[in-house]
Amino acid sequence: MNGLHAPLGFSGSDQPSAEIFNRCIRCGLCLPTCPTYLETMTETSGPRGRISLVKAVAEGRLDLLADGFVAQMSECLDCRACETACPSGVAYGQLVETARTQIRRAQEPAESPGARRLRRLLLHTLFARLDLMRFAAAVLRLAQRTGLASLAGVLGLGDAAKLAPEIPARFFTAKGQRYDAFDAQGVAFLHVGCVMHVAFPQVHAATVRMLERARLSVVVPADQGCCGAIAVHAGDLDFGRALAKRNIEAFEKSGADVYVANAAGCGAALKEYTRYFAGDPEWGARAQRFSERVRDITEVLDAMELDPHIGRIDATVTYQEPCHLVHAQRVSGAPRRLLEKIPGLRLIEMSESAICCGSAGIYNLTEPEMAGRLRERKAANVRASGANIVATANPGCAMQVAAGLRATESQTEVKHVVELLDDAYRAYSAAVRRA
Numbered sequence: 452m453n454g455l456h457a458p459l460g461f462s463g464s465d466q467p468s469a470e471i472f473n474r475c476i477r478c479g480l481c482l483p484t485c486p487t488y489l490e491t492m493t494e495t496s497g498p499r500g501r502i503s504l505v506k507a508v509a510e511g512r513l514d515l516l517a518d519g520f521v522a523q524m525s526e527c528l529d530c531r532a533c534e535t536a537c538p539s540g541v542a543y544g545q546l547v548e549t550a551r552t553q554i555r556r557a558q559e560p561a562e563s564p565g566a567r568r569l570r571r572l573l574l575h576t577l578f579a580r581l582d583l584m585r586f587a588a589a590v591l592r593l594a595q596r597t598g599l600a601s602l603a604g605v606l607g608l609g610d611a612a613k614l615a616p617e618i619p620a621r622f623f624t625a626k627g628q629r630y631d632a633f634d635a636q637g638v639a640f641l642h643v644g645c646v647m648h649v650a651f652p653q654v655h656a657a658t659v660r661m662l663e664r665a666r667l668s669v670v671v672p673a674d675q676g677c678c679g680a681i682a683v684h685a686g687d688l689d690f691g692r693a694l695a696k697r698n699i700e701a702f703e704k705s706g707a708d709v710y711v712a713n714a715a716g717c718g719a720a721l722k723e724y725t726r727y728f729a730g731d732p733e734w735g736a737r738a739q740r741f742s743e744r745v746r747d748i749t750e751v752l753d754a755m756e757l758d759p760h761i762g763r764i765d766a767t768v769t770y771q772e773p774c775h776l777v778h779a780q781r782v783s784g785a786p787r788r789l790l791e792k793i794p795g796l797r798l799i800e801m802s803e804s805a806i807c808c809g810s811a812g813i814y815n816l817t818e819p820e821m822a823g824r825l826r827e828r829k830a831a832n833v834r835a836s837g838a839n840i841v842a843t844a845n846p847g848c849a850m851q852v853a854a855g856l857r858a859t860e861s862q863t864e865v866k867h868v869v870e871l872l873d874d875a876y877r878a879y880s881a882a883v884r885r886a
């Protein structure tokens with residue numbers, strides 16, 4: 452900005468709403484919950500400062516593409532801890548996501564062909580085509596097993612290679628499977644997602660078995676796809692809408708009663724499809740009907756009567772709250788109640804369980820320095836808790852926490868809540884077989 456031109460403001464559709472940013476009374480109660488504020492102790496790196504920046508752009512006092520504004524919209528994790536803390540009900544996530552959409556649209560004409568290709572490869576190709584996601588995962592597995600990390604680097608997966616868990620030989624692909632529960636009380640649609648189905652297929656297998664134990668049959672329709680969260684967090688709301696339509700149609704065709712997600716980030720996006728289609732006369736109503744049926748797996752299991760024949764897990768477990776479960780979906784008690792049902796398991800609380808671990812979609816790629824600081828902070832809190840297992844409910848958190856613990860040579864395992872429950876039931880079955 453040289454002062455000769457009027458600042459570039461928000462324009463067109465998907466603008467941050469004045470109704471939202473004007474609700475901020477600048478009380479600062481959100482500041483101690485914001486991971487980037489805790490790390491930097493800088494006003495502009497916190498929610499209150501970022502809201503002021505959004506307001507300044509909306510009022511024409513700051514350029515949309517000013518370096519400081521673009522940097523702050525990128526540094527924010529969209530973890531939404533500030534929403535949980537806010538007494539005025541500022542829907543902060545909507546502000547940052549629409550601000551990013553505005554920035555991306557304004558930057559697009561000047562984007563280099565290389566940057567555009569990388570963005571399209573990451574967002575439009577890998578997340579729209581899950582067969583390509585499986586191909587990329589297979590390449591990563593090859594690199595992990597042969598030490599050819601450079602091969603992953605060629606595909607732009609160098610950082611992913613460092614953070615990724617060991618990629619298994621078999622994925623859990625949506626192929627139209629159906630699993631019939633004994634004395635079924637309903638039908639659950641299982642969302643397989645993009646990362647979970649290649650990196651943690653065992654979590655899907657455990658989810659199916661747990662739903663069956665809760666007397667829900669399970670369908671896994673092949674026409675579902677990525678939830679769109681990563682695209683929306685990256686400011687590509689239009690692409691997020693295209694992905695949302697595919698899942699809404701797949702659920703409508705399936706005839707299932709409930710749409711179940713076991714990845715907190717996916718569940719939060721799926722529950723917010725109504726917002727993606729605000730003002731759309733056709734898709735608005737369909738999205739609302741869809742989102743009303745979405746549940747996290749821990750909500751479903753917590754609400755159902757489970758088989759009382761459960762085995763022991765003798766372990767000390769701490770629970771890492773995924774931001775998009777605790778802050779976006781406001782689900783916090785259900786995972787803990789489920790863990791407490793496991794005989795032998797001692798649940799302890801770590802410090803800062805609800806502070807983001809730095810995973811946040813593709814944040815490791817876009818903000819590697821802050822992602823690394825938050826990963827170390829989380830690993831230190833886990834170690835200080837003394838737990839030998841960390842339970843969580845989101846693949847991004849699982850990868851990030853495990854990478855943080857690996858870096859400190861910790862032996863602490865990371866597991867999804869549903870894996871621990873399934874382990875306990877399988878321990879009971881194994882004991883019965885031995886007896």
Ligand code: SF4
Nearest residue numbers: 485527528530531533
């Ligand atoms: S979404 Fe998270 S990182 Fe962003 S301002 Fe709110 S608390 Fe801070």
Ligand code: SF4
Nearest residue numbers: 475476478479481537
């Ligand atoms: S808690 Fe809410 S009202 Fe208070 S400063 Fe933060 S966003 Fe604004």
